[in-house]
Amino acid sequence: MMVADARGAGCQTGLTAAVVVLLGGCKYTAPEPSDTAPDGSSCTPISKGLGRLAAPTVDPPILDGVFDDWTTCFVALDTTNAGLVRELEEARFASGAFSVAHDGSRLFVAVRLTAEQPRGNELSDIYRNDSIAIYVDADRVSNTDYDGNAAQIVIDHAARIRSFRKTVPITLPGVDAVVQEAATIDFEVAISQSALGPFASTVGFDLGLSEGDGQDQLSEVVWHQECDGQSGCLCSNDDDAPYCNAKQFGAVELLP
Numbered sequence: 001m002m003v004a005d006a007r008g009a010g011c012q013t014g015l016t017a018a019v020v021v022l023l024g025g026c027k028y029t030a031p032e033p034s035d036t037a038p039d040g041s042s043c044t045p046i047s048k049g050l051g052r053l054a055a056p057t058v059d060p061p062i063l064d065g066v067f068d069d070w071t072t073c074f075v076a077l078d079t080t081n082a083g084l085v086r087e088l089e090e091a092r093f094a095s096g097a098f099s100v101a102h103d104g105s106r107l108f109v110a111v112r113l114t115a116e117q118p119r120g121n122e123l124s125d126i127y128r129n130d131s132i133a134i135y136v137d138a139d140r141v142s143n144t145d146y147d148g149n150a151a152q153i154v155i156d157h158a159a160r161i162r163s164f165r166k167t168v169p170i171t172l173p174g175v176d177a178v179v180q181e182a183a184t185i186d187f188e189v190a191i192s193q194s195a196l197g198p199f200a201s202t203v204g205f206d207l208g209l210s211e212g213d214g215q216d217q218l219s220e221v222v223w224h225q226e227c228d229g230q231s232g233c234l235c236s237n238d239d240d241a242p243y244c245n246a247k248q249f250g251a252v253e254l255l256p
């Protein structure tokens, strides 16, 4: 079926999604919608066009899973505006919103995740639980796949943190997260420069929202897909997603 799309492109899901995924998933060329605060208050916009964000310097938020200390706007993310919709096991998809900011040494990410029960209780491959994936490349050297300063950081509803590089588990200190689970699952995350090496003025960034049941990662809704089936962007398994190729990340400019 087609999901209505305010930007007029239309994104195929459901029975045709498997075909779409093989072709690289849903991809949009329209500008990002304007971003808003979760409570409707005024906020500092962060959207800078497709796959590009600008994170202002802020006083560090308190990591408590409560967003009242965030002054930056949140970007909505669901199947209607995702850069990539990965239907893996079922056509059930998480949705949410996220924001980014920094304090010169740490990148802060706030994510509101809406997903269905059950949450899942897998302890190792926690992306099979209701979870988020934050993809970061500290120096965002474009045309470079995963290197020593790029990682996939997965955090689940129970605040478990597991990091991966091209699906291989890695040890990545310097990541802190607090999660509040209620009707939504709210994540507040701090990623230190010590985790991945010095941040360049622009870091590679992507965000995935995973619907899981503990047995399987049912789907992932991904904010941005930088290249779509282009040479060098596919993974060794012919997949076309940021978990297996850092060239797919978007970018966050760290404003002074």
Ligand SMILES: [Ca+2]
Pocket (backbone or CB within 6 Å): 061, 062, 063, 064, 065, 066, 067, 068, 069, 188
């Ligand atoms: Ca907070």
Ligand SMILES: [Ca+2]
Pocket (backbone or CB within 6 Å): 115, 116, 117, 118, 119, 120, 129, 130, 211, 212, 213
């Ligand atoms: Ca679930």
Ligand SMILES: [Ca+2]
Pocket (backbone or CB within 6 Å): 137, 138, 139, 140, 141, 144, 147, 148, 149, 150
């Ligand atoms: Ca890099």
